[in-house]
Amino acid sequence: MMDQTVCCYRHPDRETGIRCTRCERPICPDCMVSASVGFQCPECVREAGRTAPQPRTVAGGAIAGDQRLVTKILIGLNLAVFLAVLANKDLVNQLGLFGPCFTFDNGTAQGVVHCGVGADHPGQWYRMITSVFLHQEFAHIGFNMLALWWIGAPLEAVLGRARYLALYLISGLGGSALVLLLAPDTLTLGASGAIFGLFGATAVFVKRLRQDMRPVLMLLGLNLLFTFTWSNISWQGHIGGLVTGVLVAIGMAYAPRERRRQVQWGTCVAVLVAVIAVSAYAVSQISG
Incomplete structure (x- = not known):
């Protein structure tokens, strides 16, 4: 059998043995983002940020940086x-x-x-x-x-x-x-x-x-x-x-x-x- 080389999906010239825990794409150390379990790729992290519920005030307003x-x-x-x-x-x-x-x-x-x-x-x-x-x-x-x-x-x-x-x-x-x-x-x-x-x-x-x-x-x-x-x-x-x-x-x-x-x-x-x-x-x- 021959070993198959796996490279980072963002850096094809870099071999890696780590995959994103969400999408399973191979990622190199520069692309790894620490998650609660394992690592995630930058795209999955951005997507999670867009879909995560935004914090709201008691009345439902957006929480701003300067609340006054x-x-x-x-x-x-x-x-x-x-x-x-x-x-x-x-x-x-x-x-x-x-x-x-x-x-x-x-x-x-x-x-x-x-x-x-x-x-x-x-x-x-x-x-x-x-x-x-x-x-x-x-x-x-x-x-x-x-x-x-x-x-x-x-x-x-x-x-x-x-x-x-x-x-x-x-x-x-x-x-x-x-x-x-x-x-x-x-x-x-x-x-x-x-x-x-x-x-x-x-x-x-x-x-x-x-x-x-x-x-x-x-x-x-x-x-x-x-x-x-x-x-x-x-x-x-x-x-x-x-x-x-x-x-x-x-x-x-x-x-x-x-x-x-x-x-x-x-x-x-x-x-x-x-x-x-x-x-x-x-x-x-x-x-x-």
Whole structure:
């Protein structure tokens, strides 16, 4: 009998006696990748990496390298707008939230509902989201950004980036919608509505994970006490953001695993549609 020479499938000039434990192709020492049993070839290792389930957060989001990136970006945007306001005070009038025309010391500004009449004069709906990033006092932005970091960063790790950002923005819009409905003549600004949405979502996930509810309920209760006892605080924005955040978080936390993405994003769309409906009704009341 004659011996048959076996060479590495990637290096035909190299003899070997080792085969991949998955595909049984011959592999030389340079191509061997250690496995739990024996060695595997590079192709089998890559294929296993593609088919292996990716790690996910509790809510089903992808686990990113920096799990606080979106929170950092949101804080950066708020700080950038705050610096712009320090340089140009009129930005408060241009970006703040109010319903009808508003009279300032330096003139009249248009709100969500236009001062004029007709289709050629649409309202400034952008105020509902720009006001969420707007602050004009150091204490106001300082407290909000600290709260955003303390509450938002851990929640981002639970939700993942996309779900967390959707929760933040929809909560901010929910706060603006209730302000527009109940206090349209008041100039309102700040990230508090969105942050209260994060408070509500945190409570939902603490409950879902069967953790101790007392710390988060005490913190939420304390903030609600400040909301209704301190002056110059928009309780409408806080409550609107809180309710919106709770509704979105319920859909994200309790979505069945087999239909998790559909239920989670469907909840976001449904809550957003409800926010738009409330806003549209508020505008019709102001216009009427």
